[in-house]
Amino acid sequence: MLDTASFPIMAKWPPQHPDRLQLYSFPTPNGVKASIMLEETGLPYEAHKVTLADADVKSPEFLSLNPNNKIPAIIDPNGPDGTPIGVFESGAILLYLAEKTGQFIGQSATDKHRITQWLMFQMGGLGPMLGQLGFFYKFAGSEIEDLRPRERYINESKRLLNVLNQELKGQDWIAGDYSIADMAIAPWLRGLDFYGAKEVVGWDDHANLTAYLDRFLDRPAVQKGLVTPARD
Incomplete structure (x- = not known):
């Protein structure tokens, strides 16, 4: 059972349904990975903004709950060892929920590793690079006179988009069936709209991605x- 002694976060965001999985998040590309996965699995959960x-x-x-001060994070009152568990980092949450439910992680060990490598591709490459693209193209970094940082992230974003576009040739999803890898990758692609950066990375040239x-x-x-x- 959840209690504030074990999880002080509940003092600031008290649960109305402590028997359900608790989600602490905000609808950013990383944040929605967790909420999409929860919706896809059908697990009962309570969302806190x-x-x-x-x-x-x-x-x-x-x-x-998360010493790295980033959303999302979760608490599962029904953890794998029969006790509540907190999990942070969006990729770790996707893996945790996939293993908990047996969903969106493939049907075999080979499937799982294929899916996991594309999840890591997003975590280590696509997300950080598109995030930096947003900073240098839309936000404070766009005011820097030296154009080299912006060009670096534009070019690296183009490269990563090309990788995805080629991989998707002839298939609907990145690693076979729809999976947590897609839930990680696609929200960041959607983020290009928010950054106003689709044109600069040649989005329309990637028919498989679109x-x-x-x-x-x-x-x-x-x-x-x-x-x-x-959000409101």
């Missing part, structure tokens, strides 16, 4: 997960 403001992500309560993202966004669970927790 944790804004990106220091008052939330750097609060003692949130840091007690169709892939459309398929992803057509899923009802994705549509719900993208707005959970609500």
